[in-house]
Amino acid sequence: SAVISQKPSRDICQRGTSLTIQCQVDSQVTMMFWYRQQPGQSLTLIATANQGSEATYESGFVIDKFPISRPNLTFSTLTVSNMSPEDSSIYLCSVTALGRYEQYFGPGTRLTVT
Amino acid sequence: AQTVTQSQPEMSVQEAETVTLSCTYDTSESDYYLFWYKQPPSRQMILVIRQEAYKQQNATENRFSVNFQKAAKSFSLKISDSQLGDAAMYFCAYRSAMHFTYKYIFGTGTRLKVLA
Secondary structure, eight states, X not given: OOOEEEEOSEEEEOTTOOEEXXXXXXXXXXXXXXXXXXXXXXXXXXXXXXXXXXXEEOTTOOTTXXXXXXXXXXXXXXXXXXXXGGGOEEEEEEEEETTOOOOEEOXXXXXXXX | OOEEEOOOSEEEEETTSOEEEOOXXXXXXXXXXXEEEEEOTTSOOEEEEEEETTOOSOOEETTEEEEEETTTTEEEEEEOSOOGGGOXXXXXXXXXXXXXXXXXXXXXXXXXXXXX
């Protein structure tokens, strides 16, 4: 399975500011995804990060609020913009490797907005 | 649209005993994948076991096994010889096998407590 790292692991931010979360994989992967998980809840897919093109967003998530980049096959960033306390969540990156169908998850970024 | 239902928000099991977590799903597709993931408190989500819908044989991984009933659209996880380290949230997930379909549909999770 791929080894996935995320930075930062946690952060406390002021409302109105933005935070960029990085996801790095140790091997080339086909698909990269970004999820949000609120405390005690299941995972909600924010978007699929597409290499070299705009991300594909799920209903309820927009690019202005959650801009995503994926410059190559091993790296992606998610920015949470103009944060409010409602954005306090765990943000997870996941990947699917070439020829595989299962997803592997990063350790997550725990975000608290005050 | 596909849905995944985990009807047990919380389960408890005595250490060394066996526990079964339930998962049902709804789909009109015939080919798909099913997964169980484990998420320990404040720790990384880990793939426990996977099942391809076209395979009749139930998947097993050491102490973890599934009971896959395709006609009933049921996919339960059995944990044998439960250990304290099995305490976690367990999520059931569905993924279509259609080309260019990569998204997971997750259940709401079951919190497993292991009692010493």
